[in-house]
Amino acid sequence: MALVSAAGVPIMPPSPTPRKLAKKRKLLKRHVDQSDRRVVIAEITPAGARLARKATDSLKAVHFGLNGDLSEEAACEVAAVLSQIR
Helix, strand or coil, X not given: CCEECCCCCEECCCCCCHHHHHHXXXXXXXXXXXXXXXXXXXXXXXXXXXXXXXXXXXXXXXXHHCCCCCCHHHHHHHHHHHHHXX
């Protein structure tokens, strides 16, 4: 059953945020810093690290999408730099 406003317009439920999706898929852990409860510490989980490596490998395979306007050599150089700062 879909939600409908008083004007008869369908109401869309809010989309999950990337943070909520990452937490749900157990890619990210968050906890409050015990010394300063205003600070929230986020940690990537082993599953999150595996997914990040897989995504990086996929991006490397297509030279981060940069090989259209760049020479093969220049695209490889940019991909190498981007993989270091990931």
